Amino acid sequence: MPLIESSSASAVQGAWRQKKHVVIPLALLFSASALALDAPPKVQVPTLAYDDSQIILVWEKPENAAGIVDYHVYMDGKKLGGANANNDRHSPAKAYIDKFYKADTENFHHRISIHNYTVDGLKPETEYRFTVRSVDAEGHESGDSPVLVQRTTATAEVFNVEEQGAKGDGRTLNTAAIQKAIDACSLNCTVLIPAGVFKTGALYLKSNMTLEIAEGATLLGSERSEDYPLQGYIQYPYSTMVRPASLINALPRDPRQHQAFENIRIVGKGTIDGNGWKRNDDSQDELGKPLPFYRASDNTRYMEDGILAKDQVEKAVARGIIVKDAYGQMRSSLMTLRNVKNLFYGGFTVLNPAYHGIMNLETENVVMAGTVHKTYDANNGDGIEFANSKGAMVFNNFFDTGDDCVNFASGTGADATRQPPQEDAWIFNNYFRRGHGMVVAGSHTGGWIQNILAEDNVSDGTDTGLRMKSTNFMGGGARNVTFRDSAIRNTLKQGVIMTLDYHDPNAILDYKRSTVPGQFRDIRVANVTVEDAAGAAIQVKGDSAHDAFHENVAFAQVRFKGRAGAQIDGLRNSSFTDVSFAGTEGDPWNIEGSENLRFDRVEPQPRQ
Structure with a gap:
């Protein structure tokens, strides 16, 4: 309802139209001001x-x-x-x-x-x-x-894992006791991890339950590969490699079977620690808070840097899997949840996954609010990922990750066209400290990533702000993506990147390549500030030599400050409005292989 009656508002407007000098009560002036909001x-x-x-x-x-x-x-x-x-x-x-x-x-x-x-x-x-x-x-x-x-809900029945024999001493393996509490959990109950350090292997959740990690509690992943079943899940229906189970799972026990879940909550002020990698000495962040720093690794150094990651790769190699594939597929993620409708993550802290952070596969209606991700520089240690899912909301989170912070994927190659797209996501009010990108579309773009809104976010130190990546043989792409009303500082690479030139050295090409390149189109970047990008302020890389263009990309009200400029190749039918560069040396515009680009109120103007 308006704060003033419509007749009062009309009287004020009419007096101004007739240019009469009238005395307006102070309260009415306040109301008129409020009416403008x-x-x-x-x-x-x-x-x-x-x-x-x-x-x-x-x-x-x-x-x-x-x-x-x-x-x-x-x-x-x-x-x-x-x-x-x-x-x-x-x-x-x-x-x-x-x-x-x-x-x-x-x-x-x-x-x-x-x-x-x-x-x-x-x-x-x-x-x-x-x-x-x-x-x-x-x-x-x-x-x-x-x-x-x-x-509000009724107060849930609580199943404390200690009542099933779990011990929070940091040494006892509690997998059976915690799983027993989950299995005994009644409809809409809460399984409570109380204060203490509870070591465990893979756990399997069920529908209509809450897993609460209490303040002062740590759910610590076992360092032994045998505590994570090898028959965990396959990433896509056409994938050939079966990945091991994660620390927390909503999955069928047989990865070839289908099982649907609903109404799962993972909450609490405690910590979930994947125990994946060794730590260097802790540092402090800009607020003086302790910040763990895990050893950066790759498929040649995992033996010296890894804990669970080392054990899983080493034993996969002993089973005859080549090192590259073992490293790229046989490490456990922190969480993998598939075919879940209605899922809420809230409040907890994520540490040290051996592989990815939180994976959501073919989910619907997922919310992540108020979580803390401290996984830098755990190799592939993403924050949260969504693949072929519908409906995601990510807000109030802190990300300091070893890979992408918020990532979207939709399948690989030609067969991805039979999968549903990744669609409908809203990312806002987050802080991104480190990571390969704040919001990332790809590199798995085969089934399309679409209808993404990222707004009102702040980043200081990620590699990239908006990161969009694909290849000439991935297919699909991303469309209807809006990245707006945000502030970015100190990116190690680009402010914004859209590229077909992505390469993952650990990727397994176990899919049919698409004859159609990935494409980014109908993209809007608006009302964004970028300060001190170390690489390019904007980088767009299609493949104009093979008629692979990104298109209908609009930059509006975007300000760049620092030495980096724009590097654009393979873009067409796109616009730049109210875009400015301050501090660049020479011409900030490096444009080639592009068609029908429009520039309005751009400073400095590109050379035509």
Whole structure:
């Protein structure tokens, strides 16, 4: 509802049109100012982002968000507070975001908008009504958003793994005891890992349960390959290599069978440690917090750098698998969940996977909120990955990873066209410290990656901001991708890259190559600032010699600061509007092999 009656608003507007001198009450002026702010149009509770005492709210920004500096949340008509202050308490990303802007003394960077709120201290099985108002710099509020009604859950039955004989001494192998607690878990129960260090091998979750890693608890992966069944999963239906089980799995015991899961939550303030690699001495991050640093490795150094990774590769080689394939396929990821509908990850810290971080294969409606990923520089240690999945929401997370931070994939080669696309994702309010890319599409693009929105994120130190990668034989590509309203500093390579020239030395080409190259099209990069990219500010690499172009790419309101310029080859039917470079030496535009590029209000102008 508006804060003033429509007749009062009309009277004010009419007086201005007639240029009459009128005296307007102060309260009405405030109301008129508030009326200029639009309320958030879509307030929602993400999938499974609530329990018996907490509800998480997110909302889309109004189409016209100019002037909005915060959002106020109301519950049952009573103001709870602002989103910015709430994130100070509930988002592990917020302190880093604040530090980033404190260092921006020249006010160069775009200021992101925080559009989520965690409500806690609620009663079980109780209905609550929420509205959200936009707020400007002077504290004026918009009208209310549409009302959202959400009910908390009943208090779940708890199955403490210690009651099944698990010991948190860091030495006892607890796989059987923890699995027994999971198997005994009743409908919508919670399996609790209490304070302590609980070593375990592969665990298998089931539908309608919560796995909670309590504050002070560590779920520590075993260092022995025999604790992870070799018959784990195949990545795609046409893959030939069977990968071992991960530490946490939602998978059928036979990788050739199909099993569907639903309603799984993995939460808590504790730690999940994959025990994959040896650690160098810990360092401290920019906030003075301890930051683990794992030894960077490859398929020639795993014997000296690895723990679980070493054991798994060594024993795979002993079974007759060549080193390259053993290294590329026979290490366990931290989590692999397949065919899960409704999945929530919240609050925990991820450390040291032997392979990938959190893998979501053919899932639907996945949310990751408020997690911490400290996997740098564990080889292939991604943050979270989605493959051939529909519906993903990733917000309020801290990423410091050994590979891509948030990655999307859709299959490899010609057979990927029979798979569903990877689609519908929203990534916002995250902080990316290190990693190969903030948001990454590819390199597995065969079934298409589409409908991705990444906004209001901050990065300082990743290799790349938006990273899009494929090959001439991968097929598919990415389309309808928007990367906007974000701030990037100190990328080790590019600010934005779209390339067909990607090569993975550990990849197994166990698929039919596509005759169609990958392509990135219908891409929009808007209202983004990039400072001190070490490589290229923008790099676009198609293959114009073989008529492989990326197209319909739009850069708008993008500012670059530093020596790096644009390197563009194999791009057509694309535009650059309000794009500026400051600090480059010479012409920042290096363009070749491209067609029908339009430039408007670009500084400096490219040479035609």
